[in-house]
Amino acid sequence: MKVLTANRLSDGIAVWYADGGWAETVGHADIAHDKAAEDRLEAIGAAAAANNEVVDVNIIDVIMVDGLVEPVRLREKIRAAGPTIRTDLGKQASPETVRAA
């Protein structure tokens, strides 16, 4: 299972492709279950980069945990949450994310 992630050009904030746009949290990102879907996500990412919406586009491994998307690698977990040493900052700081988690 994979999802599409990037950083938003204007402010660098980590985003994930979800429901036709870029979400600030990973939980409901669009999942690619097979190679064809992965290729589609990659094409969306390349187009968004070319359109100057996002930078540093990547496809990352994820799993589902309690109905929400969760990255597999620690690096991507930290990107999705925020610095582990400052839980008051990043995605983890916003009430919405806490509820979602």
Place this chain on the structure above:
Amino acid sequence: MYRYDEFDHDFVQARVAEFSDQVQRRLAGEITEDQFRPLRLMNGVYLQLHAYMLRIAVPYGTLNSRQLRMLGHIARKYDKGYGHFTTRQNIQFNWPALSDIPAILADLASVEMHAIQTSGNCIRNVTADHFAGAAADEVADPRPYAEILRQWSSVHPEFSFLPRKFKIAVTGAERDRAAIQTHDIGLHLKKNAAGELGFAVYVGGGQGRTPMVAKKIRDFLPEADLLSYCTAILRVYNLYGRRDNKYKARIKILVHETGVEEITRQIEAEWQELRDADLKLPEADIQAINAYFAPPALVDRPEGDDAVKQARLDSKSFSQWLDQNVVTHRYPDYAAVTISLKGIGEVPGDATDSQMEAVADIAEKYAFDELRVSHEQNLILPHVARADLKAVYDALVEIGLATANSNLISDIISCPGLDYCALATARSIPVAQEISRRFASLERQREIGELKLKISGCINACGHHHVGHIGILGVEKKGSELYQVTLGGSADENTSVGEIIGRGFSSEEITDAIEQIVDTYLGLRLNPDERFIDAYRRVGPAPFKEALYAGETKAA
């Protein structure tokens, strides 16, 4: 301290205008990321895990209170209320929006600051002894030479696209507090038998994945030849440094592969062509730059001795801080103060907006408006009258910056690691915090004595782990963080690269392992004056390996 002249002002303003335009064009989609990336890097803008990061230059670590106050303002207005002081004596902000960076740079320019050459394959911020100008043991202030090097290297057309980044450090004392032997060029300012100033020149030091101690290629270079000689070194490097492999592109690899004798010959030959040409530093120019660094007018404050004596009696915590964080000044009525940014359990090198402003106030009131950033990620007040030390201490207590741990085990250098950095393979800050908490007792830390512990979250070694008495390198192994320990590193006048002690430790094990190493040292040192590094050099790794791994061998 150095004040911009008209040229500097115009240059920085022009750069702000130029980069602001580039940012606007990028945001408008007129230039691509591939076109923009090298431009943003030349202006200190990186992309990290969570956001952009802006690295701001603090030349040779010297700041005034107005500048530090502006950094506090930027932290509050554009970032998330804090900044991170780095091992290149700079400061980084972790959360700026690209769209805000033109405004940030304009604010910085208003206090003679910028982010130029804090990234890219150019000559980076020149670092210097953080006690420069105050140290009792220096022959002269190294900062005028660092400033001359800054002026020479800023947008130097020949050296803006080197094979790789290039770092220079200068010290003016025998006791090296600037880690010059870990730099591409290390300069030791000294006097010859005739009393003239010049430099011992070291080349080819560095850390990263291939740590090397710099080699001395000249014992005495007259000060007038500083730029011609550095130019000769850079020319040889620019010509022969490897561009085929990023990991072999630093000058340390060139020095290693060419051999010290041959590279010295090449540099000296190049220098013969240059030495008597227009790069010779005129005495008048040296004097003019020196004048900018004239020490503050330190008036006699003989009441300091009694004041300190009395304050020591009144407060044990002040007394401990005095012993640990205050060092001798060349002027006996004064002292240099280390403001620890390593509070127990805190993030090494981080300071909040209000702490920056409060420290700026203290510097203005008690320290002749002068501050330094140390490469060990602390702040320094280089000139404080001993009579004012108690007042400074009390003010630092109020803002939580009076931890008396300078040079002790909790005075840890740590890179941002995987909590922020896009290159990191493991977290380093949480490891630093846990070790700091484990050794929280100041009595215990003082009993252990001087111990330099340094942590990097990847092989690039921004946390200087190779030269820690105890070094920790975080790597990713099978999806988990694993921490390798090196012992016996050092970044002073006896620089050495630490040796890997054995298999790595998980994040759950690493603090116990460090404690075991420290306990082993305490058990074998000859006396309390034998520092960890001295004891390690005497006994070698065997007793530490035994303590860490003997059980495993037996079990196997």
